Amino acid sequence: MILVFGRTGQVATELGKLPDTLCLGRDQADLTDPAACAAAIRTRMPAAVINAAAYTAVDAAETDADTARIVNAKAPAVIATTCAELGAPLVHLSTDYVFDGSGDRPFPSNAPTGPLNVYGCTKLTGEDAVRTAGGTYALLRTSWVFSAHGSNFVKTMLRLSETRDTLNIVDDQIGGPTPAKAIATACLTIAEALIADPRRSGTYHFTGAPDVSWADFARTIFAEAGRRTNVTGIPTTEYPTPAQRPLNSRLDCSTTETTFGLPRPDWRDALPAILKDTT
Numbered sequence: 001m002i003l004v005f006g007r008t009g010q011v012a013t014e015l016g017k018l019p020d021t022l023c024l025g026r027d028q029a030d031l032t033d034p035a036a037c038a039a040a041i042r043t044r045m046p047a048a049v050i051n052a053a054a055y056t057a058v059d060a061a062e063t064d065a066d067t068a069r070i071v072n073a074k075a076p077a078v079i080a081t082t083c084a085e086l087g088a089p090l091v092h093l094s095t096d097y098v099f100d101g102s103g104d105r106p107f108p109s110n111a112p113t114g115p116l117n118v119y120g121c122t123k124l125t126g127e128d129a130v131r132t133a134g135g136t137y138a139l140l141r142t143s144w145v146f147s148a149h150g151s152n153f154v155k156t157m158l159r160l161s162e163t164r165d166t167l168n169i170v171d172d173q174i175g176g177p178t179p180a181k182a183i184a185t186a187c188l189t190i191a192e193a194l195i196a197d198p199r200r201s202g203t204y205h206f207t208g209a210p211d212v213s214w215a216d217f218a219r220t221i222f223a224e225a226g227r228r229t230n231v232t233g234i235p236t237t238e239y240p241t242p243a244q245r246p247l248n249s250r251l252d253c254s255t256t257e258t259t260f261g262l263p264r265p266d267w268r269d270a271l272p273a274i275l276k277d278t279t
Contacts (some may be wrong), residue, residue, distance in 0.1 A: 002191055003046035005029055005037065005079065006053035010150040011093065014184035015052055021188070022046070031055075031071040034078035041082045048089040048191040051079055052184075054123070058097070059242040061119040072122035077129035084135025089194035089201075091187050096143035096175060096207070098124040101246020104174070106211075108252040109141070109203045117243035127203070136198040138190045140183075140256075143207045143249050144217075146267075147180035148277035153214070155278060157221050161229040171215035171233030175249030176207030179270035186262050193260055200259055205251035208267035220268065225275050 006012030007025035016023040022044065029040040031053050041049060055061060055071035076092055083090040097120035098113045115121045130137050146152040160167055186206050193200055212220075215233040222229050236245065257263045 001044070001046050002188065003041060003044055003049045005031065005049070005051045008150070009052060010145050010147045010152060010180035011183045011187070012052040013149050014147065014181045015050060015187065018184060018188050031075040032067065034070070034075040037075055038078050038082040041079065041086065041088070045086065046088055048091065048195055049079065049083050050091045050187045050191055051076060052093055052187070054093065055119070058117060058119045061122065062117065062242045065118045065122070068118055068122045069125070072119070073125035073129060076126040077133065080130040080133035080135060080137065084133045087135070089136040089138070089191060089198065090130065091138045091140060091191045091194070092126070092130050093183070093187070094127050094139050094141045095120065095123050096141060096249040096251055097246060098127065098141065099246055099249075101248045103248055104250070106250040106252035107205075109205050109255055116246060119243060136194050136201050138194060138201065139203040140187065140190065141203070141205050141251060142178050142183055143175045143251060144177040145180050145183065146177055146274065148274045153177070153217065154221055154271075154274060157218050158225060158227070158275075158278060161222060161225075161227040164229060166230045166232060167218065168232045168234045168239070169215040169218045170236050170239050171213045172235050173245055173247050173249065174211050174213050176209055176211050176251065176264065177217055177267040178206070178208040179265060179267060179274065182208065182265040182270065186260070189262060190260055204256040204259070205253045206256050206262060207251045207253060207264060209264035211250050221271065221275070224271050
């Protein structure tokens with residue numbers, strides 16, 4: 001059995017549909033109580049653990065840094081230490097926000113980090129804790145997650161298009177939209193690989209292809225959904241947010257494909273089914 005922290009998030013929802021997984025919600029393991037997370041692992045003695053839970057409210061984290069730090073850094077530290085003590089591999093989801101978004105080339109997994117906001121800083125601290133815990137692990141960074149459930153860009157665009165003929169969307173932030181279902185499958189594949197060969201421990205990237213701007217992502221969503229909403233591209237400077245976003249969220253995923261046989265999923269292939277389930 002593979003134990004999953006998270007039950008209602010986008011990736012956790014998809015993990016719950018896969019065989020041999022047990023997903024724990026906040027009522028069973030709240031990441032604001034790291035000790036409870038450790039107890040959940042010890043009670044169930046899983047073959048591996050996947051941490052798909054996180055504080056992901058990027059803007060709210062700017063004023064709620066303490067909670068974000070507990071959920072994204074302290075809890076993963078305790079989870080990783082417990083997994084190391086029990087010999088259970090850990091797959092921990094992370095984010096493109098650990099980078100500063102400079103340049104226009106994809107960041108390899110060993111590139112220098114430099115988060116621009118509180119959320120990214122807490123996720124980076126969590127990464128460091130997982131690495132130093134001494135166990136078998138995979139840090140899996142991903143980006144721009146979307147699905148038919150939860151809160152995400154696709155659902156927001158569909159909602160706005162119901163009442164808006166034109167939308168201004170940022171066109172200078174570039175990244176890889178990633179279907180939650182593909183991430184869930186990747187997590188399970190990696191967990192099973194780590195059970196078989198702990199030497200595969202390390203930091204990996206997994207994002208959808210091709211890389212695209214938010215504006216072009218929106219245009220594709222509207223075209224596929226048959227919405228007549230026009231998109232006007234604008235620079236990030238014209239859409240200020242409490243938390244600064246990286247302009248370049250491209251991630252080099254080649255090591256993930258080489259090590260685990262997981263190529264980047266084409267997000268355009270996943271979009272029709274997600275739109276069908278959403279609309």
